[in-house]
Amino acid sequence: MRQSQLFTKTRREDPKDETAKNAKLLIRGGYIHKEMAGVYDYLPLGLMVLKKIEAIIREEMNALGAQELLLTSLQNPALWEASGRFDDKQVDNWFKTHLHNGENFHAGSELGLANTHEEPLAAMLVNHLHSYRDLPIYAYQFQTKFRNELRAKSGIMRGREFLMKDLYSFSRTEEDFRDFYEQCAEAYLRIFARVGLGEVTFRTFASGGSFGDFSDEFQTLSTAGEDIIYLDRERGLAINKEIYNDDILKRLAFDKEKLAEVKAIEVGNIFPLGTRFAEALNLHFIDEDGTKRFPLMGSYGIGLGRLLGTIVEVLSRDDGICWPVAVAPFAVHLVTLPGATEVRGLADDLYQQLTKQGLAVLYDDRPVGAGEKLTDSDLLGLPYRIIVSDRTLAANQLEVRVNADQKTEAVAPDKLVAFLDSKQQK
């Protein structure tokens, strides 16, 4: 796309109402817009990143044999009362609203805005699960969650409205459940690796709540993190501080001496749910021996906005983001610097060529000063920056900078596609 057509603009200064690095850079780059605390719009560039992340997650979920669906945000309280979770004392972050069927708005029937989807999914599946032959069922969605956080914080990392991938598994036996659970854990590690956080993201034992001994979190090392974990680098496993004690260390075979206390961001969480929701919503099946049984559930979440924010926290510099190719809104930033008209001609040709090759190119064709263009390019943080200027024209070479390592190379125009291909292979 031509940058002159992009309606979003970059900002010179940090917004004063943000201190989190992710929010500062994303707002300055025109990726997001803040509506209110914990509520952010995704602008065109930000949405491109979000969609890239979504596509990666979707691929991995589909590879597990999961099927995508889309449940509603508006929730029938009856389903939640069945599990006891409509009560504000049980779940304190509900947003609730009212149906317009009373004497006035607030006298109408109460509705919930979904903060998770165990109840409605279990209730819906009553229509589709009858026999053990129908299991397993793995259903997932990308869906907006509403959580009335007491305190939104850390930019887009802890919002009140956010997009989440939530998958729910329904298994016939404990063994089947565990098998899928482990497959999903592996898929999660692949997802975090693919978005560029593989080196710093670790499976972490965490509280299982009332459903099981443990749940598993995926924690990305970052000083911006809200969680403290104890990491065993050799094993590539960690344990959350919330369950850290000598008994549990022993049980999980952690050597206390090898654990490092570090801050981390929870980018994913998977946990066993047992039969609690199936029982509450009467989701059952008839097993091979003719007896009625409840499926074992698991739930598996990734907050897309938080993941996007984590990528910025971990992979950016003070003057700009450093998107991994897999999630970058564009792979290439083609930038002309002011100069002879031939510069523009060559850049136009390159833009056509690269686009024809299937590369996503942001072409900065704006007639503004070199400093501004370079500063903007740093801020936007695309993986490859190609400069076309009088200087590069005279040398009959383009200047290509790889954002990840900040290295600049001279590449002949007719070798550019091959050069970029070779980089992508690595």
Next chain:
RNA sequence: CGGAGCGUAGUGUAACGGCUAACAUGCCUGGUUUGGGACCAGGUGAUUCCGGGUUCGAAUCCCGGCGCUCCGACCA
């Protein structure tokens, strides 16, 4: 929800209780420039968060609300 700080053009800041709310940046015109937000001239842009109060006079002081940030608690 407890504690602390803050709220002034699109953005970032300034202004002793006292003149027409200032400066930078952005944006618009024209000119000049062109490898790290270059320069000159002119212009545009504000219900000083909202509501009360004190005062001859309030962006400034007081009360109440709302909002934002941070620390803590919370995070099913």
